[in-house]
Amino acid sequence: MNTTQRSESINSFFDSFVDSTTTLKQFVVRYEKALDSRREKERREDFESRHKSRILRIGSKMEHHGALVYTKTIFNLFQDELVKSNQFIKEKVSKDGSCYEYKVSSCFDSRDSFVVRIDLSSKVGTCQCNLFEFKGILCRHILAIFHIKNVVEIPKHFILKRWTKEGNKGNGVFENKPSVEDDHEKSATARCLHVCRFINQLSSFAEKSEEQYKVIVGDLDQIFKKVLSMEEDNNSSQKQISEVNHDALENQQNHSDPPLLLNIGDPHISQTKGRKKGGRGESQNSRFKSGLEIALAHGTVKKRTCHGCGGYGHNKRSCKGKEKSTNTPTFGNTEEEV
Ligand SMILES: [Zn+2]
Ligand SMILES: [Zn+2]
Structure with missing residues (x-):
């Protein structure tokens, strides 16, 4: 769910309860109703989750x-x-x-x-x-x-x-609160997420001021080197790889760039609403033509001619040759312009 979808879904959720003519007093009552309906929906889904059996497709x-x-x-x-x-x-x-x-x-x-x-x-x-x-x-x-x-x-x-x-039972936030002692020592994923969260917070500080940025990058650089040397000590079989990394680090420092610590993947692409820009085929992409346009294309409608000069593409009022040729006789296929 992206941010637009979220606000749209909240809008449509309240649309059925509140409109532009709702007074403040009515709003309070209807807001309660809206929340009640949402709670009811959640209870119903809870019930279905708990008591209706799932359809298994594999059976494993x-x-x-x-x-x-x-x-x-x-x-x-x-x-x-x-x-x-x-x-x-x-x-x-x-x-x-x-x-x-x-x-x-x-x-x-x-x-x-x-x-x-x-x-x-x-x-x-x-x-x-x-x-x-x-x-x-x-x-x-x-x-x-x-x-x-x-x-x-x-x-x-x-x-x-x-x-x-x-x-939705109990307070998940506190029950799941990670503690360094148990969780992060066990799960690689949890460790990774924990560090990501730290780095995220640090990056917001780095955004605020240049000084903080320098402190953060300087210390992270130290940490990076420390961890790399630990890798070398612990893992002699992977010695070559970490040396390559070390070289990469030194190269980066020569260019005075901060070391790249996070490997961030592409975000998920969510489907946007409405017709796609550009596209699959001309027939789907172009608008429908009106009856007049189709008729003109097939030559079934007479082109209008000017009552004044007999030319095409304008009428008597917008005729440029008006004054010269006011007495020009009309042609057989000429239609009266209004
Ligand atoms: Zn996968
Ligand atoms: Zn004319």
Whole structure:
């Protein structure tokens, strides 16, 4: 949902309760009614989520588990991903202990090809497509890997509380409040999100003043070097790679640019309303012609001629040759202009 869609949906939500003639007193009453109807709708969806059974399309354990934990709407999205996860080719790129890296490519769409990194002992993983980071639903690529690795339930850290049937019970914000001690040490995704949040906050400070920007970039530079040297110490097998990174860092410093810390993907493209600009075909894109235009094109309507001079394309009033030729006799096919 983008911002325009959100404001439009709120507008249309209130449209049925409030209009331009509503007085302030009426507004208070109708506003309550509007909220009541929204609460009623939520209760109804709650009820359906809890008591109506889902239609399973695959019948796998994974699908059962999704039906058990997710609300109706989220389950439908999850099910779509699960069904599509069958159409992928999985190529192992690398393996390091229980950590695997796979290239997962669609049989039908060459653009739908992403790299999945996964630690099978903790079942923590990320996918290049970032669907989980954007929507909180496991993507078809990770699900495809889970399938071949016999992971038959959705791992706990991939189930967001807000998408579960219990999501609107209690105060999720405080219950889910991340603490460094437990969560971030376990889940790579949670660690990644935590750091992203930090960097986001820092970037807003950097926007405010040049001094703050310099402090932030300077310290981040230190952190970056520290982390890189840790990588080198811990991981001698990947020594070459980190040296390449180090070179890249030094190159960047030579150009006095701040080091690039975040790898930000393209946002999801949402469908806009209305007819597309440019397009599929001339016939769809051009407007409908009026009856007169069609008739003119086929030559079935007589062109109007000037009563004054007998010429085409103007009438007697706008005739330039008016004064000279007021007495010119009219022609047989001439029509009277009004
Ligand atoms: Zn993915
Ligand atoms: Zn004329």
